[in-house]
Amino acid sequence: MLCLKQPTDGGWAAHALRDLDAVLVDHAHCELKAASNALSIIARYPDDIEQARVLTELASDEINHLSRVIALLASRGIKLGKPAVDAYAFELRRRARDLPRDRFASPLVDRLLVGALIEARSCERFCLLVEATAAHATNADLHALWKELFATEARHYRTFVDLAVRASEGDAARVVGRLERLAELEGGIVKALVGAGATPASRASIHG
Numbered sequence: 001m002l003c004l005k006q007p008t009d010g011g012w013a014a015h016a017l018r019d020l021d022a023v024l025v026d027h028a029h030c031e032l033k034a035a036s037n038a039l040s041i042i043a044r045y046p047d048d049i050e051q052a053r054v055l056t057e058l059a060s061d062e063i064n065h066l067s068r069v070i071a072l073l074a075s076r077g078i079k080l081g082k083p084a085v086d087a088y089a090f091e092l093r094r095r096a097r098d099l100p101r102d103r104f105a106s107p108l109v110d111r112l113l114v115g116a117l118i119e120a121r122s123c124e125r126f127c128l129l130v131e132a133t134a135a136h137a138t139n140a141d142l143h144a145l146w147k148e149l150f151a152t153e154a155r156h157y158r159t160f161v162d163l164a165v166r167a168s169e170g171d172a173a174r175v176v177g178r179l180e181r182l183a184e185l186e187g188g189i190v191k192a193l194v195g196a197g198a199t200p201a202s203r204a205s206i207h208g
Contacts, residue, residue: 002120002157003179006187009194012125013132015204020142021078022204023129027149028069029083030122030206034156035062037115045108051163058156065149072145088189088207089118095185105178109164113179116160117186122206123153 016023038059042052073080096110126149133143165175 002123002154003117003183004120004124004187005183006190008121008124008128008190013128016125016129017132017139019204021073021076023206024069024073024076025078025080026084026205028066028073028080031062031066031069033083033086033089034115034118035059035066038062041108041111051166054159054163058159061152061156065152068145084205086207088121088193088205091189092117092182092186095189096182099181099185101178105174106167108167109175109178110182112160112164112167113175113182116157116164116179117182118207119153119157119160120183121186121190123150123157125206126150126153 038055042055045051070080092114096114097107099105099110101110126146129146130143130150133139133146136143161175161179164179165172168175
């Protein structure tokens with residue numbers, strides 16, 4: 001799926017469907033973090049008005065989905081609660097910082113590519129949920145939501161990659177090469193989390 005090197009464990013979707021409340025809570029926190037990340041990039045790099053415009057639209061998408069997921073939680077009588085520690089995102093950002101870079105792989109480029117990878121992993125997992133709920137009439141509303149989120153995450157992945165190319169003075173080949181290297185690291189993180197017991201099959205998280 002997209003640039004990912006390590007597929008999600010085959011049992012993840014079945015586990016997620018058995019704990020939909022946990023999936024919704026986790027995704028609400030993901031949407032909140034995604035919106036915050038986009039706005040943080042704008043604050044950190046305010047001189048690029050086109051980047052700010054694009055990231056504002058992306059943040060608006062995330063806030064819209066956050067509002068809808070919170071409404072779903074309210075209808076199910078579920079509290080949002082505090083977010084769990086996101087070992088996946090923390091480790092991915094740490095690995096990106098430690099990876100040697102040239103002037104075309106600036107902190108901004110890596111931050112955008114990390115955002116792309118997180119969106120790619122979300123996209124893959126929503127695809128699994130779309131496939132798992134396609135034949136279940138009782139999950140029709142959630143199936144439609146998963147389908148919409150799948151399409152949105154794919155679009156956001158492309159947005160982050162395009163912004164990284166722009167930040168690299170249009171050198172798409174260098175960005176693709178950097179993304180490939182980061183994707184290998186991301187795959188290793190997912191594999192390591194499986195080995196550590198924080199597996200996609202054992203917890204209903206959108207990442208990790």
